[in-house]
Amino acid sequence: MHWADVLADELIKDDRKHVLATGITPSGPIHIGNMREILTTDAVYRCLLEKGVKGKLIYVADDFDPLRKVYPYLSKTYEKYVGMPISDIPCPCGKHKSYADHFLISFLNSLKEIGVKPKIYRANEMYKKGEFNKAIQIALDNTDKIKDIIQKISKRELPKDWIPFNIRCEKCKKLTSTKAILYEYPFIEYRCDCGYEGEVDIRKGGVGKLPWRVDWPARWKMLGITFEPFGKDLGTTGGARDTGVKIVEEIYDYPAPKYTVYEFIMLKGKGAMHSSKGTALSAEEMLKMTPPEVLRFLLMNNQPSKHLVFDSGLGLLNLVDEYDKEERVFFGKEEAIKGMKDLKKVYELSQPYDIAKKIPLQLPYRHLVTLVQIEEKWSDTKKILLRTNQIPKDISHEDDEHLKQRAEHAKYWLDNFAPDMVKFEVKKKVPKLNLNEEQKKFLSSLLINISKKSWNAENIHNAIYETSEKIKIPIKTCFNTIYQIILGQEKGPRAGYFLSNLDKDFVLERIKEAIK
Ligand SMILES: [Zn+2]
Ligand SMILES: [Zn+2]
Structure with missing residues (x-):
């Protein structure tokens, strides 16, 4: 259970x-x-x-x-x-x-x-409205008993004049600097470190607070x-x-x-302890970087007493994948794997709102992480997805909203927590390049190969490998070259999938310019 x-x-x-x-x-x-x-x-x-x-x-x-x-x-x-x-x-x-x-x-x-x-x-409202008044009176009437309980159980000595009520000084408004002198219902005489001496009526709300x-x-x-x-x-x-x-x-x-x-949640990974704003990771940020169903999943899938490590680096991507897998199993699209416990309940409790009648449209989260770096706005990202047939033309409103929400979380994660290795920017113009003859040869050959092929991830991937083999240039050099001319850096997302999301003419044009 x-x-x-x-x-x-x-x-x-x-x-x-x-x-x-x-x-x-x-x-x-x-x-x-x-x-x-x-x-x-x-x-x-x-x-x-x-x-x-x-x-x-x-x-x-x-x-x-x-x-x-x-x-x-x-x-x-x-x-x-x-x-x-x-x-x-x-x-x-x-x-x-x-x-x-x-x-x-x-x-x-x-x-x-x-x-x-x-x-x-x-x-503050409850105190000021007087909703605590009865509880305050009961506490004050039982000062000795309460003091005794706290001292015995916490093994902590309380001051001789301690009362279970912190009076708020009427002059300096502080709750922490007053001392009671005399309590006689309903009044407490007190003295404050600020020099003020006065008397509060505990029948009035907000005159102090229970410890x-x-x-x-x-x-x-x-x-x-x-x-x-x-x-x-x-x-x-x-x-x-x-x-x-x-x-x-x-x-x-x-x-x-x-x-x-x-148990507490520990943090792991780059940027975990200190976000860009220089503060410890807050609950709000955790929510902003993690799709809500995935964050719920992390907690529903583990006993409260289990020590958890939240990885705001690449581990977050694995967590989303784990959730998506659970979802496929829940909807009978895949077999359960060992270690999935209380799968049905975990999935149900992971939903922020209603449980979908059929499986929500899944798009690998890593793909989304790539896509949101190609296009800033969701409407533009969606155009790519439609053009490349990654989502159906008649995508439902729910699926659209779901993917859009995930895209927003991916973006927040990229802006604030993602390691540099997954980040990139498609350069609008050819970056400053210093390509050697080998690299130019590769690009010329690749250009011929992919020009005549239909534009999809698999074809592009194969074309890169074929070209590499044909002209005997190490595959690593080939990939580096592609990233250099488009991103101005040595590394990037999986090349076949990545390029397939860019406009074909844009890529061909970029190659031509690079080998000019
Ligand atoms: Zn004071
Ligand atoms: Zn403020």
Whole structure:
């Protein structure tokens, strides 16, 4: 059985409405680990619905969390905001409502493409509307018990005057620099490092925030959460999950949600750790470079507990091929091979939206990677595909959209992550050449050979080999020569296929000019 079905079956044992939660603190570029969390939860959610059980998928953005420090990607001017909630700090680019939105909005938009549509909750709104008030009061009434739980389980000593509430200073707006002096419901007297002394009324929303170890279990109860996976960092002994379970059960009188612990995704390959923009690879970029069904496939095809390596280099092309193969098997076009597990379920869960009735039009991804470098726009790429009969004249709207989307991902990958060896540019004019006699001889001979042949990959491929043999010039020199006159470089994509996508007259003309 697929792992998501196993988790869904476990949930169904409790006959109730299920709320499956996932979330993030948008304090920086959203990490690819969060992608695993979202897709893991989405998979369990889908399995649940399939079994006819009611469920809700939610995404909680903890945008009331304070900015912890000036991260390397921030300007020094952010020093003054450290300690303030990230929903109340200006965004770094000036185009978003807040710092939190800067990292959150585009990520949430990109989730649509991958077929995940959770209900969004924002902690800053929940706090400000007073939705946490009850939980805050309960926490404060149980200060000693909570302190005891955290100290015992986390083996961490808390300050003598610790309370389970971080007051937001009314003057400097920071959550991290206040100390409570006296709590007497509903007021807390406090003192801030900025020199301000005051009093907040906890019946008013947004006057402070529960510390993370209390915030999390309080949220489980408030939102009725029954399932929430977490990364292995939170699952360590004495970690936030351990204290959360105890707090939710003993203080909030609510059963801890079921869960699965997911492993992180490691990065491999050139450009993996640092993209062109100089930041660590974000979840959003991972999505932009990978076709959505393929990214889902990577995660659906592996247990959440399995350590994964994401290769943003050539490995990405292999991953797409692997997916396409799975698709052919799913639609009965090919036999399954050893190692394909839960094939049907994996394929179904890999679809961002509906499962196609018949197999989507497949075009080898490597071909697409070549084609999008020949023509910039999809409409032009499509013309090549039609001219060379690689797609049918009456291509369906779905197939057209599907290929177009893949072309966009291939382009993003090429622009930002692809190794140089797969990149090229068709030169508009003959590049500066220094061809020797041997190379010119090859080109002259090739010109005669291919002029009279019909223009397709196989014919061109054969013509190159025939010419090489006939005039006894090493095949490697032949290929180098072709790439030199068209791309101005020594290497390039598979020559037969590549040339067949260029206009025949263009290629013949180029050869003539090169040997002039
Ligand atoms: Zn912004
Ligand atoms: Zn202050």
